[in-house]
Amino acid sequence: MHYDFNTARQGPGTGCEKYDKRQQIFGTDAVIPLWVADMDFAAPDYIRQALLERVALRAYGYAECMPAWREAVAHWLRSQHRWAIEEDWLLPTAGVVPSLALSIQLLSQPGEGVIIQPPVYFPFFGLVRENQRKLLLNPLREVDGRYQMDLEQLEAQAPRARLLILCNPHNPGGRAWSHQELTELAAICARHDITVLSDEIHMDLTYPGIQHIPFAQAAGACRHLTLSSSGKTFNTAGIGGGYAIIHDPALRQRLQRVQNTFHLNGETLFSLAATEAAYRHGHDWPGELMAHIAQNRDRVYAACQGSPIHPMAPEASYLLWLDCRPMGMNDEQLQRFFVERAGLGLSAGIIFGAEGSGYMRINLATTPAIVDKAMTQLAQALSDL
Ligand SMILES: Cc1ncc(COP(=O)(O)O)c(C=O)c1O
Structure with a gap:
């Protein structure tokens, strides 16, 4: 691989929505932002x-x-x-x-x-x-x-x-x-x-x-x-x-x-x-990018194994749809769980229509380190339930 998918370029104060709108969306800056559909990496040099x-x-x-x-x-x-x-x-x-x-x-x-x-x-x-x-x-x-x-x-x-x-x-x-x-x-x-x-x-x-x-x-x-x-x-x-x-x-x-x-x-x-x-x-970019995203997807799969969160296997996009219905929470409780207990800023499934109730959407287009940190926080929050 010659693209760098291990360095996050977006961050607080860079004027990007994903980080700098957290207060407005989640009521706090203290969440790892895995919501809006853009990527944390640098665009390719060309x-x-x-x-x-x-x-x-x-x-x-x-x-x-x-x-x-x-x-x-x-x-x-x-x-x-x-x-x-x-x-x-x-x-x-x-x-x-x-x-x-x-x-x-x-x-x-x-x-x-x-x-x-x-x-x-x-x-x-x-x-x-x-x-x-x-x-x-x-x-x-x-x-x-x-x-x-x-x-x-x-x-x-x-x-x-x-x-x-x-x-x-x-x-x-x-x-x-x-x-x-x-x-x-x-x-x-x-x-x-x-x-x-x-x-x-x-x-x-x-x-x-x-x-x-x-x-x-x-x-x-x-x-x-x-x-x-x-x-x-x-x-x-x-x-x-x-x-x-x-x-x-x-x-x-x-x-x-x-x-x-x-x-x-x-x-x-x-x-x-x-x-x-x-x-x-950029002909080699989508293939390399999606190979990286697949590794992040597998990290989330591993973290959700045996938990009440069931990811839906995706064929496309760097977004992963998490079925959280087995957690038995309503949409407000679910969002509060992710923000307040897990410190994660995901997209609430309910915004995608009533059919999204009980789901959350996580953005995988970030570094392995950020995914691992997010999954550690999630595992801790789930074990505290
Ligand atoms: C399905 C879909 N359409 C359109 C867009 C945004 O398109 P644009 O920024 O070109 O208006 C997005 C962004 O997430 C999307 O997921």
């Missing part, structure tokens, strides 16, 4: 170099997305995900969540139904509600300790929906949806004229041996668009930016127009540089 070169120019005017950026993104999708796209299918965006908001505005009317599959990345709830759309829930089913889609229930509610927001891979459940699951979902959505907005921000973060399947490869006749970015993979979320991949030229032009309407025109000078450098030089 990203730093690209940003430094950009800074050295001392020209920070309006940015133009150059052909080299399109080439780098298309090459990444082809080589990492066996997804051959045309470069002009790419539309730079301000980020995945802003593009979801714009897509909801573009492709549905107030009062129309938008399906999400909880427990799921919590901003999806607000995106639907705050845009005055009707929130339709298609909860995942837990089968043998693993989430599956409830396609029967989806079929039943599909006539009331205009859009479906897909989380592929799934946060917080860690599923990398199979080709068959995606094909079945696409067939239902095509039959009911539902457009799928596929959020693939975790696409590069699959565990060794697991292949991410882009929804576009299973979509068939289903209208869809895909939103992603390099920010989650390479730990540059604070720089912003992302991109849409839209095969249908009319749909692409419409999203471009709505971006113009809100003056949310794509990436910034720095995010374009970061993405291009990441995708040009």
